[in-house]
Amino acid sequence: MIPGIPEQQLGYVLPVGVADGVHHAFYSVCGLEVNMVGYPGVLAAFSRADGERALESAWPAMEFLAERRVDRIVIGGLPVTTSAPPAFVHELCAQATEHFGIPVISDAEDTVMAVRALGARRVALATKWSPDVVAGVREHLVDGGIEVVRDFALPHTAQQVVALQPEEGFRIALELADGALGTGDPVDCLVLGGGAWFVLPAIEQVEQRYGVPVVSNIAASLWGFLDQIGRSPVTPGWGVLLDRLLVSSTDA
Known part of the structure; x- marks a missing residue:
């Protein structure tokens, strides 16, 4: 070394x-x-x-x-x-x-394995993508034995995402979580899509607010x-x- x-x-x-x-x-x-x-x-x-x-x-x-x-x-x-x-x-x-x-x-595949490692099978999905992209994410989760109870999206373009300031990314992550978890039947986990923006700092706050684990890709x-x-x-x-x-x- x-x-x-x-x-x-x-x-x-x-x-x-x-x-x-x-x-x-x-x-x-x-x-x-x-x-x-x-x-x-x-x-x-x-x-x-x-x-x-x-x-x-x-x-x-x-x-x-x-x-x-x-x-x-x-x-x-x-x-x-x-x-x-x-x-x-x-x-x-x-x-x-x-x-x-x-x-x-x-x-x-990482996301599916992480959700399953937490023992979760029923999830809410929160993303900032178009409906056709969200449909693809749903397909992969379902293929991994995970039920997507509901999804919530605030669609952005790729150019908008890479232009996000860190604090904007944090705010959008909270908005997405609120939209996915604020209403509806209970779920085991939130899948919060995104990696090229500053999503990670919001995870613990969302978990504390809603009492469910959060998995981002x-x-x-x-x-x-x-x-x-x-x-x-x-x-x-x-x-x-x-x-x-x-x-x-x-x-x-």
Whole structure:
């Protein structure tokens, strides 16, 4: 081990070219002893058609990340990873895992596994995407054995999302949670879609307000990475999902 040199690395295929929220979330949760290698994505619009186009560009991105000797590759951005049927995405990740010899997973798969790890089966879904993108997210959750009781959306364009100031992202996350959880039948969990904006700081506040765990796709991917490499978050306060790793490390 060389001081200042990261011990493990997460390779992340970013959905868009500008994703400061993803980088901030990674280092806030995982610390400086690990590194995130991001590869800029090509998503230009929140639509299933453009998501499919972005998904097709994943192979050269993964080739680059594998050459950087990362320990895990995440294909990020639910508008990308849910643009194709679940079986197609599962097969893509399985083929890439075999080809590169390291775990490759989509953040859609990370999200499903995180929800199931919390014991949740009935969820509310809150997003800032168009109806066709939301339909794709629903399809992947249902494929994972999760019932989407209701969904709430405040549609934004991709350009609007990357232009959000941090405090705006925080406010929108709270608005989305209020819209999804403020009325209706009880649910086990809130799935809060988004990673390229500052969604993570809102999670604990939402959990305290409504008494249910919150899973965002970026939190799910960080949880999957830390669990794989046997690390825990550097600080608590990022929500029930990530705090479970702190409890696990204490028990160990």
